Amino acid sequence: MTALSTVDRPAGDDTIAARGPVRRLSSWLHRHRGARLAGLLSAPLLWLLVAYLGSLAVLFVSALWTVNSFTGDLVRQPTFANFRTILTEEVYRTVTLRSLGVAAAVTVIDVLIALPMAFFMAKVASPRSRRLLVIAILTPLWASYLVKAYAWRVMLANDGPVDWLFGGAGNGPGYGLLATVLVLSYLWLPYMILPIYAGLERLPDSLLEASADLGARGGRTVRSVVLPMIVPSVIAGSIFTFSLSLGDYITVQIVGGKTQLIGNLVYANIGAANNLPFSAALATIPVLIMVGYLVAVRRSGALEEL
Amino acid sequence: MRTTRVFTAVAAAGLLALTGCGDGGGATGGSGPGGIKPPKIDKLASLGAGEGQVNIVAWAGYVENGSTDPKVDWVTGFEKETGCKVNVKVAGTSDEMVTLMKTGDYDVVSASGDASLRLIYGGEVAPVNTDLVANYKDVFDGLKLKQWNSVDGVAYGIPHGRGANVLMYRTDKVTPAPTSWSAVFDPNSPYKGKVTAYDSPIYLADAALYLMKHQPELGIKNPYALDDKQFAAAVDLLKKQNELIGEYWSDYTKEVQAFKSGNSVVGTAWQVIVNLAKADGAPVEAVLPSEGATGWSDTWMISAKAKHPNCGYLWMNHIIDPAANGAVAEWFGEAPANKLACDKTADKNHCTTFHAADEAYFDQVWFWSTPVEQCLDGRTDVKCKDYAAWTQAWTTIKG
Numbered sequence: 001m002t003a004l005s006t007v008d009r010p011a012g013d014d015t016i017a018a019r020g021p022v023r024r025l026s027s028w029l030h031r032h033r034g035a036r037l038a039g040l041l042s043a044p045l046l047w048l049l050v051a052y053l054g055s056l057a058v059l060f061v062s063a064l065w066t067v068n069s070f071t072g073d074l075v076r077q078p079t080f081a082n083f084r085t086i087l088t089e090e091v092y093r094t095v096t097l098r099s100l101g102v103a104a105a106v107t108v109i110d111v112l113i114a115l116p117m118a119f120f121m122a123k124v125a126s127p128r129s130r131r132l133l134v135i136a137i138l139t140p141l142w143a144s145y146l147v148k149a150y151a152w153r154v155m156l157a158n159d160g161p162v163d164w165l166f167g168g169a170g171n172g173p174g175y176g177l178l179a180t181v182l183v184l185s186y187l188w189l190p191y192m193i194l195p196i197y198a199g200l201e202r203l204p205d206s207l208l209e210a211s212a213d214l215g216a217r218g219g220r221t222v223r224s225v226v227l228p229m230i231v232p233s234v235i236a237g238s239i240f241t242f243s244l245s246l247g248d249y250i251t252v253q254i255v256g257g258k259t260q261l262i263g264n265l266v267y268a269n270i271g272a273a274n275n276l277p278f279s280a281a282l283a284t285i286p287v288l289i290m291v292g293y294l295v296a297v298r299r300s301g302a303l304e305e306l
Numbered sequence: 307m308r309t310t311r312v313f314t315a316v317a318a319a320g321l322l323a324l325t326g327c328g329d330g331g332g333a334t335g336g337s338g339p340g341g342i343k344p345p346k347i348d349k350l351a352s353l354g355a356g357e358g359q360v361n362i363v364a365w366a367g368y369v370e371n372g373s374t375d376p377k378v379d380w381v382t383g384f385e386k387e388t389g390c391k392v393n394v395k396v397a398g399t400s401d402e403m404v405t406l407m408k409t410g411d412y413d414v415v416s417a418s419g420d421a422s423l424r425l426i427y428g429g430e431v432a433p434v435n436t437d438l439v440a441n442y443k444d445v446f447d448g449l450k451l452k453q454w455n456s457v458d459g460v461a462y463g464i465p466h467g468r469g470a471n472v473l474m475y476r477t478d479k480v481t482p483a484p485t486s487w488s489a490v491f492d493p494n495s496p497y498k499g500k501v502t503a504y505d506s507p508i509y510l511a512d513a514a515l516y517l518m519k520h521q522p523e524l525g526i527k528n529p530y531a532l533d534d535k536q537f538a539a540a541v542d543l544l545k546k547q548n549e550l551i552g553e554y555w556s557d558y559t560k561e562v563q564a565f566k567s568g569n570s571v572v573g574t575a576w577q578v579i580v581n582l583a584k585a586d587g588a589p590v591e592a593v594l595p596s597e598g599a600t601g602w603s604d605t606w607m608i609s610a611k612a613k614h615p616n617c618g619y620l621w622m623n624h625i626i627d628p629a630a631n632g633a634v635a636e637w638f639g640e641a642p643a644n645k646l647a648c649d650k651t652a653d654k655n656h657c658t659t660f661h662a663a664d665e666a667y668f669d670q671v672w673f674w675s676t677p678v679e680q681c682l683d684g685r686t687d688v689k690c691k692d693y694a695a696w697t698q699a700w701t702t703i704k705g
Contacts, residue, residue: 073428085698089698090702091701091702095705157563158567159567159568174552175552175553257552257553258548258551260701270405274405274408
């Protein structure tokens with residue numbers, strides 16, 4: 001980014017070096033607007049194309065390969081066998097639906113918790129405690145994901161703290177699907193609170209007052225004024241919670257008992273079975289689901305809230 | 307760089323599609339499954355100076371430097387003596403080992419029978435020059451040049467030791483003490499929701515072994531050679547078992563914790579896990595059930611792409627040195643490979659307890675091996691399910 005630094009150089013800096021090639025380049029760039037733009041954008045665009053879209057393309061291409069079942073070597077012969085297996089075997093349908101269910105449940109739970117929380121932060125709390133609350137919500141994000149997940153494994157263990165809450169060993173949810181939803185909801189909650197909080201902060205207090213002046217009670221104000229205005233924020237938050245839950249495989253391994261989600265199948269096929277092509281084929285499922293989801297929410301204006 | 311590689315890969319894919327040839331077909335007349343031959347790789351001719359370090363893929367408990375238990379250490383001495391710093395990567399399953407060896411970042415691996423042949427035929431490991439491993443001469447003859455560690459009389463590894471997968475249970479929760487695998491397979495098990503099983507497709511063999519003894523009409527002769535009907539029965543048994551399972555394990559630390567907290571009370575384990583759980587204060591014991599068990603016979607193999615071959619050879623010689631081999635055998639709970647190791651164990655009865663020289667005993671233990679289409683039990687009239695089928699079935703079983 002030599003171009004940038006030269007442009008930023010103070011005008012009075014008349015050193016000998018500045019009169020040299022750097023200054024000449026700078027004035028050339030000043031005259032050629034197109035070259036300037038290309039110089040600025042080519043690096044990030046290249047990154048986007050190669051690292052991001054490129055890896056997606058490799059994913060799709062390798063999904064068409066297969067693996068020699070004995071030696072584990074790649075067989076680079078395009079075939080739809082992997083996709084056929086995924087579509088015909090019932091287990092992959094079950095796991096996909098289960099993953100969707102978990103992602104949806106986590107999103108709903110997070111919305112239900114985040115709405116009152118964010119409303120309190122944005123509209124009720126004093127400016128001082130508001131700042132403290134934002135810090136309190138951000139703090140868990142500083143701790144490692146694994147530490148939090150393993151902490152939940154201990155809490156949910158047989159005769160652990162969660163069991164005590166329910167009155168004795170074995171009464172709590174234990175490890176399983178419920179525990180997975182619980183822990184994922186905990187992990188992704190900040191990603192839901194923050195966009196909703198930002199949306200509510202932009203909501204003028206005068207609207208709430210006007211609603212009250214016109215005789216609306218609290219519930220009516222929330223339904224008719226607050227909710228319609230923050231729907232885009234909720235959807236923005238849901239993109240985070242939904243996509244993060246859909247791809248998760250670590251939490252479910254730690255507290256999920258014998259539960260399998262799409263992420264586990266992808267991981268098992270890479271880490272254990274060494275079947276990279278099949279993993280790639282499986283990994284296209286969440287990609288397709290997320291593309292569908294994003295297309296559906298595009299119109300709501302939620303993407304501008306991100 | 308990356309673009310070039312991607313482009314090459316795409317181009318290669320197109321080219322292969324055009325010529326219609328893959329890696330799958332190929333030469334016939336070899337001794338491997340489907341007539342394939344292991345790629346020609348030269349063994350190390352002579353030993354040079356150590357390279358300063360060695361990267362090892364191993365089972366938990368095979369490479370201990372005292373950090374787990376200060377008394378359990380056969381690495382520090384080796385590092386001092388040879389100047390080879392030992393970097394170890396613990397793998398939970400054989401599949402993981404094969405995957406790790408394919409990266410080419412590791413020099414040595416402790417491969418079980420369900421990984422060794424895949425490594426040999428995949429060209430991941432080189433033949434071993436046993437003349438360069440001084441302790442090889444003291445290895446039990448029953449372990450030398452076996453079907454899982456050699457091809458056509460060429461040794462591909464140094465035997466490490468062998469043992470059986472045991473049934474571990476909580477002594478305070480499981481009464482009476484189990485004597486049969488039915489503790490984990492019986493649909494009416496009182497321990498529903500607290501049973502654990504090994505999270506790998508190879509666990510299908512445990513179900514097959516159980517059926518071999520309890521449903522003789524299926525005619526299973528070898529739990530790694532299952533035709534369609536036998537395979538379906540084993541899968542069915544495991545699907546029913548899934549109802550009993552609390553969680554599957556492949557990470558041994560998770561199993562230790564689950565048994566300690568009581569989330570799991572009965573299930574398959576390795577002796578080293580039993581030892582660790584006991585050391586952690588969990589009231590557990592282990593038995594070898596009446597049906598016999600699946601087990602392992604492990605082999606130290608050297609990577610064909612080893613960056614530190616000399617240190618690799620020094621390690622392979624060290625790990626079957628009587629003292630080190632005895633120590634690892636005692637810690638992991640298995641029979642050592644070196645005859646002289648039996649005199650070096652702290653418990654003088656160790657070799658008797660683990661049947662080190664008892665070939666008749668090991669005839670009852672079904673060592674992990676890779677299921678292939680050509681039935682391992684010698685049947686030629688049927689096709690057996692290969693490991694890919696086992697892997698896919700395992701996903702279905704877990705649901």
